[in-house]
Amino acid sequence: MAATDPKTTIFDGVVANLGVITKDDGATAASVLHVWEGGPETLKYLFFSAPAPGPYDVVITYGSPRSRSARPIQDKPVHYLMSYPIAVSTTDKRSADALVCTATRMQYKITYALRQAVAAFAQSGAGATPAYTLSVQSDITTYKRVGGLEIYETTHVVEYETDYG
Amino acid sequence: MSSAASFISRMGEHATHLVRTLHARDPVTNQPAVTWDAVGDFDCGNFDCDDFECADCISIMVKTTSSREMDLPAGRVTEERLRIYTMAEIAHQDRVLYHGKTYEIETAPIEHYLSGSIRYRDATLVKVS
Numbered sequence: 439m440a441a442t443d444p445k446t447t448i449f450d451g452v453v454a455n456l457g458v459i460t461k462d463d464g465a466t467a468a469s470v471l472h473v474w475e476g477g478p479e480t481l482k483y484l485f486f487s488a489p490a491p492g493p494y495d496v497v498i499t500y501g502s503p504r505s506r507s508a509r510p511i512q513d514k515p516v517h518y519l520m521s522y523p524i525a526v527s528t529t530d531k532r533s534a535d536a537l538v539c540t541a542t543r544m545q546y547k548i549t550y551a552l553r554q555a556v557a558a559f560a561q562s563g564a565g566a567t568p569a570y571t572l573s574v575q576s577d578i579t580t581y582k583r584v585g586g587l588e589i590y591e592t593t594h595v596v597e598y599e600t601d602y603g
Numbered sequence: 604m605s606s607a608a609s610f611i612s613r614m615g616e617h618a619t620h621l622v623r624t625l626h627a628r629d630p631v632t633n634q635p636a637v638t639w640d641a642v643g644d645f646d647c648g649n650f651d652c653d654d655f656e657c658a659d660c661i662s663i664m665v666k667t668t669s670s671r672e673m674d675l676p677a678g679r680v681t682e683e684r685l686r687i688y689t690m691a692e693i694a695h696q697d698r699v700l701y702h703g704k705t706y707e708i709e710t711a712p713i714e715h716y717l718s719g720s721i722r723y724r725d726a727t728l729v730k731v732s
Contacts, residue, residue, distance in 0.1 A: 446631060477634035478625065478696070 444570070444598045445474070447559075448522055449500050451572075455555035459496060459547050461531075461539050468495040468539060470548075475499040475525070481587060485529055495539045496548060497527045503598070520598045521575065524552070527591045541590040545579060552594055570600040615664040619700040620691055639698040661691035665701070668727065683730040684709070690723045698731070705732045 449472060459468045471484060471494040484494050501523040509516045526548045531539035553574055560572045577594040621639035628635050669684045685706060687699065695711040706728035716722045 449633075471633070473628075473634055474632035477632070478637050479635065 442568070444503070444520055444600070445500055445522060447570070448524070448572070448596055448598065449474070451559035452498070452524070452552065452555050455558040456548075456551050457555070459544070459551060461495065462537060462543060466538075468544065470494065470496045470498065472498045472500070475501045481527065481529075481589065482585065485531070485587070495528070495531055496544055498548070499525045499527070501525065515601060517599060517601045520600075522596045522598060524594045524596055525591055526552070526594065527589055529587055529589055541588070545590050545592050549577060549592060549594070556596060568600050570598055572596060572598055615662045615688070616701070617660045618663050618687075620661045620693060621698040621700065621705075623694070623696050623698070661689050661693070661699075663691075663699070663701070664688040681730075685728045685730075686725060687728055688723055688725045690721075693724060693726060695726075699728060701728075704730055707731050 453472050456470070459470055460466060461468045469491050471488075471492065477499075479488065481497070484492060484497050486493050488494060503520040503522045505518055505520045507516045507518050526545060528539070528541040528544040528548075530537055530541045556572055556574050562569045562571075573596070575595045575597045577592050579590060579592040582589045582591065619641055622642050624638050624640060626636040626638065664687065666686045666688075667683070668686050669682075671682050673680045673682065685701070687693075693699070693708055693712050695708055697708050699706045699708065708726050709729045710727045712724040712726040714722050714724050
């Protein structure tokens, strides 16, 4: 059995490599929460009431994978492709009279930073166990009005390819 | 006390109110740990009740609203819901011990003002154990 859950590998790699995400002014650091999906907090709490380092401007949740096996060449060992969803949620944040975090602008900043971050640890080190390669396969953005919130949510699918089951 | 509030206080049942608290985040999942603790509401509302054992007790009126069973791959799940009416300051996702069972407050409580200072709340509970 592999020592590290791929979700932990992806989570730790993104946290370490995402860098500083700034608010609309391009200077003030935004507050970004990385968390496994299914936590006990509500989105309104995370965006507007959570104690420091919150309230958060961006919530990035790491989901569970959809997997399939592949054997591209006969007699070669099977390897596995696991698609992990990373959902990025943002909402417009306002100060007294102006937007300080525009949801769609934050989405693009995260998309750009996430592609750079995944590239930074896209391949396991030589001889590492488990050996893996990673890439961002796709992303799709949706807009939802739910519970009095206007949520922009982008699901990035990161494919983790490895040779163990 | 208004007649409705008085009715809830004197004619209802007692339960224990457990307040939800979020704690430090888990180092792997980054989700906060959650506990539910009795904090001493002193809000049972009974005129003759000054028993310290009653510190976490709240008066509630209860209506069973639904019960259904679902089959999941791991087994059968029984889902039971209650609606409670109380004068205590309950909050969304707090818990209530009622007849030895634990219920979680599933919906944000709705406040009803009977006068400027007297109010009661109602909320839907779902049984968790």
